[in-house]
């Protein structure tokens with residue numbers, strides 16, 4: 001996966017570029033991250049990258065000429081590096097809500113150019129002319145698009161084949177089936193009198209799979225019933241959920 005990042009604070013992206021699963025993906029070349037900083041395209045003495053909003057009002061916007069130069073440079077490089085036109089993405093509270101399905105879409109195929117806004121955002125004409133898609137990580141406002149950009153890149157990068165240790169861990173990710181995850185346990189077998197569920201110690205892999213699926217279904221029913229709306233459960237899933245509800249009601 002190739003990602004070009006347009007940001008005034010490229011060093012923030014060390015958080016994903018140099019640590020953990022994403023850091024390893026970058027060092028192994030499975031994910032390529034390149035950066036363009038609008039400030040590098042500033043020509044005035046103060047190297048300004050923000051500008052005043054027409055119509056007045058509080059705050060500033062990102063300066064048009066330096067931002068456009070950075071976006072165009074990233075676009076060009078994307079085409080050079082991958083032979084494909086990139087999808088230019090802008091993170092903003094006005095964008096399409098990122099979810100696991102969206103992450104899957106972003107992970108496969110086209111190179112991405114991700115634009116992280118600062119100040120009060122960017123000129124609408126840039127959104128119209130240079131941005132292909134607006135995405136949001138949730139209904140809240142942050143001081144910049146860098147953290148949302150890292151969330152989007154991380155969610156997509158971990159789905160790139162070979163990035164996760166053993167591929168099943170992405171497949172087993174309950175959101176993969178659109179369900180919440182089941183509870184997880186590791187040593188010791190008992191913590192303050194709380195024991196690991198016996199089924200997980202039994203070695204019966206079929207029982208364990210069913211227990212985990214039942215827990216995922218039950219938790220989803222309890223915490224996020226909306227995820228079950230309009231979803232047809234298999235006969236097995238229906239049975240397991242009914243069992244969970246019966247036991248829960250007891």
Ligand SMILES: COc1ccccc1CNc1ccc(C(N)=O)cn1
Nearest residue numbers: 091092117121136137142144145148
């Ligand atoms: C006032 O900030 C802005 C105003 C407009 C656009 C971008 C920004 C940068 N901030 C962001 C960016 C994305 C998200 C999100 N929900 O994905 C939250 N905040």
